[in-house]
Amino acid sequence: MTAALNESRMHRRVIDTLYMDAMILADEARSYFDDGGRCDREALEPMARVSFSCESLKVTTRLMHVIAWLLTQRAVDSGEMELREALDPSRRLADAPASDGVALFALPAGARRLIAASCQLHDRVARLDSAQGSTPPVVSSPVHSLQGRLALAF
Incomplete structure (x- = not known):
């Protein structure tokens, strides 16, 4: 098995794992912010409720942003x-909206956990996005090198 094939398979596994993590976290967040956190939100002071709503949107x-980036990577892996195209700035991972550290202290533990998890996942994917943009693909032959240069030119 060639190094490029191994790297491709590993990349696919990483993307698939991150995608599952993102979908599970999205489901947990939807469940909490739509239903489960309702009592938590109602127990908050008015300004903390606003922060709760803003943080849920963040x-x-x-x-x-993470899911869109991962779907783009899956499209590249499948040849679609x-x-x-994936390296175009419009398809790169967008910056994450920053959370207000002071406001987070007033939020319930469930909300803080989801906020932290979403930040950590975004940071993990941001490192992959950054590495992808700065590292040229592994080329196994002069033909592949020429094909890669032609693909980037057109």
């Missing part, structure tokens, strides 16, 4: 999209 935004 969690959703982070997760949707060229790598050069």
Whole structure:
């Protein structure tokens, strides 16, 4: 088995695992912010309720950016999209909205856990996105090198 094939399989596994993690976290967040956290939210002071709502939107935004990026990677792996298309700035991972550290202290533990988990997942994917943009693909032959250069040119 060649190194490029091993790397491709590993990349696929990482993307698939991150995708499952993102979908599970998105489901947990939806469940908590829509239903389970309702009592938590209602027990908060008015300004903390606003923070709770804002943070729920930030969690959703982070997760949707991550999921979109992962779907792009899956499209590249399956041959539905060229790598050069995935490297277009419009398909790169968007910045995560920052959470207000002071406001987080007033939020319930369940909300803080989901916020932290979404930040950690976004950070993990951001490292992959950054590495993808800075590291040229592994080339196993001069023909592949020429094909890669042509693909980036067009």
